[in-house]
Amino acid sequence: MLLALSATAIVILVLLWEVCWPSISERIERHKAGRARVADSDTLNGYDPGRERRAEQRARELLRSCVNEEEWGMYRDLGFLRVWGAMADGPQRGSRTNGAPYAYLLYPHKPVVAYLPQTGRLLSEYCVEFPDESRPYGSARLPDSDDVLAKWMALTADERRLITTANMHLPGRQVDPKQIKRDLWRLGQWERARLREAGRSGRVSAS
């Protein structure tokens, strides 16, 4: 009886092996080919994740040294910067603001988004890039924080020039309005927490 069961089990295993082995083998080969392709394309493009990480670290330090402590905290905690607009009637070519204060959100490698902080109304997207055509490592793309710093410098130094250089689009073309609404909510929370913290420190230092 035991012998018969063992023989049956062996037969079943052999049959299963025959049926499954081709698909298992194909999957293994596909996996190996995929890994080789990723490695090849990385080598061809000169992409080195370690170098990119170090580049981003340097870029973050440079950004930190240029913006104020609040802006740095905003970027560190939320991943974007807010810059207040300075043109009297709002961003050129964009929606008019009738004198209401407006601001921009600066994301890495995404369009600059203009909005009205009082109402949260989105005004427009300004698509702008800073391509380095010398492509030292095969890519014209600056590290994320350098891209944000380039936008910040261009906006704070010469807002009109940057806005006229950029391609203007209606909100929502590239940056999801829902994401912006969430980010504005997060920014509000972040600012409130900062104010509370400042209040607590003020009380502590006064006592």
Place this chain on the structure above:
Amino acid sequence: MAGSMRFLRMKPGHGEILVAAGDVDVPEEERELIEAFRRQLDEGLWAAVPTTGSGGRRQAQMVRHFDEIPRDADRVIFFPRAAGGS
């Protein structure tokens, strides 16, 4: 009194690199800085000086000529010029 000034350039895959450094009060070093400044602009880069405005507000000042760089600036940052994106 002015002093040492550094020229930094943003680079893809690297972060910033030091392009030149020198003391603007030393004529020979100032000349080298001027040449380095021209080279970067000839390569199509923009140049900005991070500054602190009234009330401690941080901002940047774009410079198109060496003379426009504040004498007391400690660094000038060169970055690729802006282009309209898609």
